[in-house]
Amino acid sequence: MTRLRCGGIILGFAIHHYAFDGRGGSLFIKTISAFARGDIGTIPALFFDRSLLQARSPPSVSFDHTNYSPKVYQSKGQANTSSQVVCSNLTLTKEQIHSLKIHAGGERVSTFRAVVAHMWKCTCIARGLASDVETQLNIPVDLRGRFKPPLPTTYFGNPTLRTEAVAKVEDLVSNTLEFGANLIQKAVANITDEFGRSLIDHLESTDLEALCKVGAMSNTSLTVVSWLSFPMYDADFGWGEPILMARADMYGSGYAYLSRVPAIDGGISAIVGLEPDCMQCFKSIFYEEIEALRPTSCNIHVT
Template sequence: MTEILESGFVVPISETPRHSLWLSNLDVVAARGHTPLVYFYGPNRSPDFFSTGVVKSALAKALVPFYPLAGRLGLDPTGRVEINCSGEGVLFVAARSESTLDEFKEFVPSKEAREMFVPSVDSADPPCVLLMIQVTHLKGGGAVLGFAIHHAAVDGRITFHFIKTWCAIARGASPLPHPPLLDRTLFRARSPPAVRVLNSEYTLHPFSSSSSSSSSSSSSQTAAAATLKLSSRQLALLKTRFGHHFTTFQAIVAHAWRCTCLARGLSPDQETKLCMAIDVRNRVNPPLPPHYLGNAVMRVPVSTTVADLVSDPVRFGAERIRSVTGGVGDEYVRSVIDYLELVDTTKLSSRSGLPSTKLCVVSWLGMPVDDADFGWGLPVFMSRAQLYGNGFLYLIQSLGKDGGIYVVVSLEQESMEKFKKLFYEPFLRSAI
């Protein structure tokens, strides 16, 4: 049980600009909802451990350079979403729980975890709050930071950059991380639009289900979530199995994709699709800085038959992933942005289940997910608080120095146990 001790809004500590912030096409087609995260912290004997005053004071200062997050999602005169930089503030909740930190050692994202640790609102449509935060003190020491930010406002990389800045301010660190780059017109469509590359993730509703029974939607089926850990030794074995010329991302995703198809019992002649959220900051010309405030992520699809994917050599999937992602450059990105300028983007921002032949992957590898020390120590674990629907997979770097990776996945209830068995099977055979 969680007891709410305080709930209110934190506003920027000083006056910030008041204006409407234009959103790029990549912002508009981002999933229309808040991304819920949780950070778990071990006990600390400091008398001001996760003091509400310290955390809120630092937050008010961080919201000055990140002032759009203190605004509200709105609509321009044409009905297109934008951010109203109104300075109304972010929702902040302080809470206390009778649960202990040990109860979450085997954390799995769930609706219950989201409700316990992360604030929510009735709707993610305009007008709505963009950022919601909750600090929950646990019984016996320890704390949980719950964090939910609207996907139309930012992507994962800038989310973690904001948290890093907020924490640095709380610690009194100097110098602070780079302030965010607010100029979203860097992703404005060309005039006239020139679509030279088509991306099927945007030409059709990305989360729509096929009318055929073989590709029926899994959104109505009971979803099961799991958090699977790969140690550094297991990662090394996986890289050896696929070949060291493949990246960690390519090896893990190819392995998980194969396991998903087998666990779901897909027919060999079915087409299976992998959708990858690719950060394009370094794929455009000129490159965008990592602290660009907005969505610089693009959904990139890879398709093949189940038979080809699960056949030997196992490298087939990794080769397909490398081939497709290698072709994502400036023209690819600009073509997608230009295409979105020509279509009704309101049909491309839903959040729902995927067809049973599809897997959607988001990687937070290489992002500062662990740089969240407010002055009372680094978190011991972080994850999404909840996954929405079946067929989603997140890659998260293990906190600490063990070099491991967490694979957070949601699948149909009847497929999950087989998936976990298949996922770990290569490592069991090698006695690791």
């Protein structure tokens, strides 16, 4: 805990993904904030039963899970060996999000799909990737509501897996946002109860230690984590609602996190980590492309 001269307070938490995922972490913080206020009666108890994520006996791997192979994961693209990463916090208003949605397929498209399709496209341009290169978008998917029966919403563990959307840079950059948004939709739609159970069985016979030491992500990849539905700003320790909740550091280049911005009605924040020589270009393209999507108005005079 750090006390600021202005009277503000910063609370820092360290978590391990072996224990729980981002949703579990946000529920944990919300729970201890209720204890701090003496308001424990309004908070549902966290659900700890790890047996719900046990491998089946005998295991039944019915899908190809090569993206959870250390060798395959390391072989994608050129490893980004730079230890330097620059982070920027980019905010989007409700109006800007609306513009992205319209060009990503309409209002039915989720905020996540529209914004991430835009980020993926801008990242490829900012990095100057060759048109014939294959680029990967990694998306963590929460399995709580995808299992049958679904896990409790208060499940405290890590039922999250990584899915992947893949495209040639030329196809992603030359097409509209709807192209990227559709790739994201297909990648997420593939994550079903059977897929999740199959992955658990696959991991039962996988060297998890090697999988967790794959090193730097390739320079053709982007990983975007959504915190948009997390109850992050409900964590009132008795001092009022938080002003900001964010990561204190970044895994490395090519990672981004989306979260709500209470101060901006309907707005969101995208915290992005990229190579230093790419960030300025990324920020410029990010907003210039959104501005170009806005409809132009014209005045018609009838005489």
